[in-house]
Amino acid sequence: MFGFDGKELKILLIERNEEPFKDWWALPGNIVGPDESLDQSASRILYELTGLRGIFMEQYYAFGDPHRHPQGRVITLAYYALIRLGGDKELRPISTYAKRANWLPITDLPKLAFDHQKIYDKGLEKIKRRIKHQPIAFELLPEKFTLTQLQHVYELVLGKKLDKRNFRKKIVSFGVLKELDEKQKGVSYRAATLYRFDKRKYAKLFGKEISF
Amino acid sequence: MFGFDGKELKILLIERNEEPFKDWWALPGNIVGPDESLDQSASRILYELTGLRGIFMEQYYAFGDPHRHPQGRVITLAYYALIRLGGDKELRPISTYAKRANWLPITDLPKLAFDHQKIYDKGLEKIKRRIKHQPIAFELLPEKFTLTQLQHVYELVLGKKLDKRNFRKKIVSFGVLKELDEKQKGVSYRAATLYRFDKRKYAKLFGKEISF
């Protein structure tokens, strides 16, 4: 679960309460129910941990080394999720099977239990590729956002600085943003125009390649 | 399993011998062994069906709808494989659990059992994306090949015609092909120069984006 709070990209980690890897940080996960699809299962597990529904998720890889769990065979079907943090609704876990859960910035992650570092790496890699061709950045932003915020998301995910003017020209040229009549509020500098992602216009582009 | 025989792109299908979907064509598959990694399992299953080892394979998606198999829960971890067909070594199945297995051209596929059409579609889609950025086309060709053969592979996978001059310019400009001193033999027209994929040069490009 990747979250963006307006400043940093973070992931949700849980501190394990049991052996093996007791007291280590780990990626959240759980067991697929007997009557769930994999997508449903991922949504349920996310919901139990955050209280959130309707979150964007995508399956990206299955990890199945026979020795990845010391106590027996576990195959993990990995999903990433993209979440707007720090908005109106705060996260309220429905259940936790761990000591605690914490959003930690990806720039400063602890050692992870099992092969979770590998799972995380592959997930981030997937998002990097996806964000260049699919409008997933908006999943990390509030419904109304400024172009600078959007650029910030791209920079954090891709791990590099982008040119402001070129970014704006390009992203606007895709024609999937709707400029609002509204301005940013509560900032002590010139207020930026707010934009909204226009799903209709995006749907019309279907089949065409967007490339960043 | 995608195969290329110099003319067509084909996939290996098996004709089922058991209910459900008796007599239907299905994608080959089998059960992950208790002590295998997923990659090992995929390689083994391919080997049992074709007698081939060292084939390029990549995992691409997990299918887990609870009702996809009428008799109980089955989660399929899908891999695609890329195979050069009709070369020196003929395929000799080590075992078959089906009536028969056949390479059928993807332009004319029968109805497939279970949700295998979906699995196939997603696999082809993955290959289409991959071939634009990774040198996987060479897995479908003999070690020495002509540029026209290479172009042919791209056209079949992408499902569209490409311009000969532009294709050659671009593919040569990547600098991952080694031009050999050898020419095609046994053709009744001007013999084409043979090329080889140069893994070393490709390794040096690492990190750089190739884009088709």
Next chain:
DNA sequence: TCAAAAGTGTTGCGATTACACCCATGA
């Protein structure tokens, strides 16, 4: 000599990059 595919360059256009200054706002 015919058929079949090999091989080869140029031009126009659109996209991408690099780059710097003034503007609006609240503190």
Next chain:
DNA sequence: TCATGGGTGTAATCGCAACACTTTTGA
């Protein structure tokens, strides 16, 4: 009035697409 980020245009370069004819070979 100062600090902070908002907002804007142009020129040079690069990459991509479109396009047709000559060459080689074996039958």
